[in-house]
Amino acid sequence: MTSAAVDKDAGRKSVSSAFARPVWKHGLYAAAAWLLAAIVTAAFPDVVPWGSRDVFVGLLLGGGAVLAGLAFSVEKLGGLGRGLIHYGPWLIALGLWFALWELITAKLGWMPKPFFSPPHGLLHVYIVDWQRILICIAYTARLWTIGFFSGIIIGFTGGVALGWSKTFAYWGMPVLRLIGPVPASAWIPATFFLFPTTFQASLFLVALASGIPVAILTASGVNSVNRAFYDVARTLGANNRYLVLRVAIPAALPHVFIGLFMGLYYSFAVLVVAEMLGAKYGLGWYLQFQTAYSAYANVYAMLIIMALLCSGLVKLLFVIRDRLLGWQKGVVQW
Amino acid sequence: MVATTLRAASANAAGLAIDFQTVSHQYDLDGQPLPVLRQIDLNVGPGEFIALLGPSGCGKSTLLRLAAGLERPTTGDVLEDGTSIASPDPSRVLVFQDPTLFPWRTVRDNVAIGPEARGVLAGSQKRIDDALRLVKLEAFASAFPHQLSGGMAQRAALARALVNDPHLLLLDEPLGRLDSLTRLTMQEEILSLWRHAGYTVILVTHDVEEALLLSQRVIILSERPARIKSEVVVDLPYPRRRDDPRIVAQRQTILEFLGFSA
Ligand SMILES: Nc1ncnc2c1ncn2[C@@H]1O[C@H](COP(=O)(O)OP(=O)(O)O)[C@@H](O)[C@H]1O
Numbered sequence: 001m002t003s004a005a006v007d008k009d010a011g012r013k014s015v016s017s018a019f020a021r022p023v024w025k026h027g028l029y030a031a032a033a034w035l036l037a038a039i040v041t042a043a044f045p046d047v048v049p050w051g052s053r054d055v056f057v058g059l060l061l062g063g064g065a066v067l068a069g070l071a072f073s074v075e076k077l078g079g080l081g082r083g084l085i086h087y088g089p090w091l092i093a094l095g096l097w098f099a100l101w102e103l104i105t106a107k108l109g110w111m112p113k114p115f116f117s118p119p120h121g122l123l124h125v126y127i128v129d130w131q132r133i134l135i136c137i138a139y140t141a142r143l144w145t146i147g148f149f150s151g152i153i154i155g156f157t158g159g160v161a162l163g164w165s166k167t168f169a170y171w172g173m174p175v176l177r178l179i180g181p182v183p184a185s186a187w188i189p190a191t192f193f194l195f196p197t198t199f200q201a202s203l204f205l206v207a208l209a210s211g212i213p214v215a216i217l218t219a220s221g222v223n224s225v226n227r228a229f230y231d232v233a234r235t236l237g238a239n240n241r242y243l244v245l246r247v248a249i250p251a252a253l254p255h256v257f258i259g260l261f262m263g264l265y266y267s268f269a270v271l272v273v274a275e276m277l278g279a280k281y282g283l284g285w286y287l288q289f290q291t292a293y294s295a296y297a298n299v300y301a302m303l304i305i306m307a308l309l310c311s312g313l314v315k316l317l318f319v320i321r322d323r324l325l326g327w328q329k330g331v332v333q334w
Numbered sequence: 335m336v337a338t339t340l341r342a343a344s345a346n347a348a349g350l351a352i353d354f355q356t357v358s359h360q361y362d363l364d365g366q367p368l369p370v371l372r373q374i375d376l377n378v379g380p381g382e383f384i385a386l387l388g389p390s391g392c393g394k395s396t397l398l399r400l401a402a403g404l405e406r407p408t409t410g411d412v413l414e415d416g417t418s419i420a421s422p423d424p425s426r427v428l429v430f431q432d433p434t435l436f437p438w439r440t441v442r443d444n445v446a447i448g449p450e451a452r453g454v455l456a457g458s459q460k461r462i463d464d465a466l467r468l469v470k471l472e473a474f475a476s477a478f479p480h481q482l483s484g485g486m487a488q489r490a491a492l493a494r495a496l497v498n499d500p501h502l503l504l505l506d507e508p509l510g511r512l513d514s515l516t517r518l519t520m521q522e523e524i525l526s527l528w529r530h531a532g533y534t535v536i537l538v539t540h541d542v543e544e545a546l547l548l549s550q551r552v553i554i555l556s557e558r559p560a561r562i563k564s565e566v567v568v569d570l571p572y573p574r575r576r577d578d579p580r581i582v583a584q585r586q587t588i589l590e591f592l593g594f595s596a
């Protein structure tokens with residue numbers, strides 16, 4: 001962050017003295033790198049044709065032109081512009097990486113078809129197979145959304161009950177401690193047998209994977225609430241409902257979020273495995289299906305989509321946590 | 335003065351009479367009984383201001399917890415206006431030794447806990463602002479507790495208690511963390527609030543002078559298990575001056591009771 005800011009300032013100063021106008025140097029280099037990638041892709045023939053080469057060249061040229069234009073106007077874009085400036089070196093590296101990637105796959109054939117794919121091979125997958133990919137995303141989204149949210153709602157409610165009520169804790173905690181550490185994927189054979197449909201079995205697995213860490217951490221969070229908070233609230237006239245909703249839960253929220261992050265990661269893991277085993281559509285199914293046909297370009301294309309989806313959800317959870325737990329800044333280091 | 339505006343809403347707040355009837359109390363410490371209070375007999379009249387002095391760990395906070403209704407005495411009984419205290423009630427508010435502000439709430443939302451818990455938040459906005467002004471925290475209303483100094487946190491805790499219009503105010507070394515100037519101001523404020531609002535105050539303090547400047551009666555407790563060792567009536571008009579020879583003399587008496595013969 002700091003070093004990038006320093007680079008940027010240094011770059012701006014030297015250039016502005018030459019042109020008497022601020023120019024984003026990294027933007028120019030990036031434009032050149034993207035142009036280089038376009039030339040490499042267009043000028044040499046593919047060892048084995050991949051398709052969609054011209055579209056990729058067009059995108060690279062278009063991207064390069066935009067970057068070149070931005071080099072002179074990025075200062076006017078405010079926050080977006082600052083983000084671009086920060087990632088300037090990445091944009092250069094991306095262009096260089098495309099050029100190198102084209103060379104060693106499509107152009108020289110060092111990394112051969114079908115096991116490897118040049119970038120325009122992946123683009124070709126999106127262009128040709130986008131409908132099926134969208135259907136798969138929709139299927140997975142349905143499974144994940146229902147499974148994850150029912151899991152965390154049940155896990156959170158159960159966790160509050162376990163942390164609050166001695167009776168619940170007496171009966172529930174031993175069970176949770178016994179079942180909790182078992183990886184959700186270990187349930188796969190049993191659930192596919194126990195549930196009438198694979199969808200229901202997969203739902204159960206995703207809910208289990210996300211619910212258990214949330215339940216355990218919520219319970220321990222509610223348990224470790226400073227007793228003095230309850231005393232304060234009680235002397236001020238709070239009833240039990242207030243103690244749970246306005247004292248125990250907010251105080252336990254930092255723990256709950258740790259559980260949510262764990263549940264999120266576990267849910268991705270079990271989701272893909274469950275889809276590989278019995279689903280008709282979905283991201284996991286797609287990976288499995290395309291591997292069987294040695295369509296590795298499709299597999300890579302899907303992996304990129306999964307990376308974006310999963311990291312997007314993680315990022316979203318971070319944003320929500322920062323919103324809700326802003327008060328923790330200064331209390332805890334993170 | 336702000337104290338007057340806060341009082342205006344509580345014009346008929348009267349003090350409670352508190353009666354400790356041969357109260358003994360013990361805690362359970364790793365399975366061993368730990369006797370903390372022994373045969374405490376203490377009558378606090380309605381509107382009276384008393385101070386408790388005693389060595390640290392003798393059971394002063396415990397006495398306040400019993401009056402607040404957070405604990406039930408092991409034997410004996412604590413009565414408010416003649417009826418046994420069974421549970422906490424916002425008419426008897428305890429300001430704890432630690433400020434124990436809720437870290438996830440702003441200062442203002444902390445002060446609002448009482449009205450919110452009793453379901454009268456909407457009608458209490460002005461009182462909350464008055465309470466914040468009284469403890470001079472109006473500029474920090476939207477700050478979080480971790481952004482406050484120890485003294486500011488203690489003042490916020492005081493505002494959180496006063497906003498409830500208590501009939502009995504239990505103060506557990508509430509000024510212990512304040513710097514000496516703020517301390518003087520807060521002593522004056524507590525005094526003027528008490529004289530206007532007329533609630534009963536039990537103040538635990540480790541400062542003999544503070545006890546003498548504020549209270550009408552100083553109760554001196556023994557080492558744990560605490561019993562009442564002695565009692566000093568401070569029959570002097572307010573405002574009192576710390577260099578008043580009668581205060582100086584009584585300070586000497588109390589220090590001797592506490593085992594310091596200077
Ligand atoms: N909940 C508790 N369980 C066990 N022991 C306690 C508890 N609360 C206080 N004590 C003990 O009781 C004694 C008196 O405590 P306290 O009333 O806080 O004293 P003081 O306020 O006079 O310093 C201390 O020795 C303390 O360790």
Ligand SMILES: [Mg+2]
Pocket residue numbers: 394395396431506
């Ligand atoms: Mg104490």
